[in-house]
Amino acid sequence: NCAERTAFFKAVSEGETEFEAIAVVGAAADTPLEQFGFAYPCGVCRQVMREFCDPHSFRVITARSEDDYLSCTLEALLPYSFGPPEGGRW
Secondary structure, eight states, rough: HHHHHHHHHHHHHHTOOOOOEEEEOOOOOTTGGGGGOOOOOOOOHHHHOOOOOOOTEEEEEEESSSSSSEEEEEESSTTTOSSTTTOOOO
């Protein structure tokens, strides 16, 4: 289970149901910073986020450092997704 899904499942199990963004950073421990790429959530994690978040406003932030990051909507990462009805939950 990826870290992103674990974070969502734990939050939901603790009663959290409103989410604004997630930040994802990852590389092998010995990767030099100049080779450090952006780590994006896998497809399964993107779908789990879609189950709990508004794809139009939820932000996915992927970073190489605090100053070098990209931010986009979940909708941009998971176009043509399926999920709860607009404005609602399952």
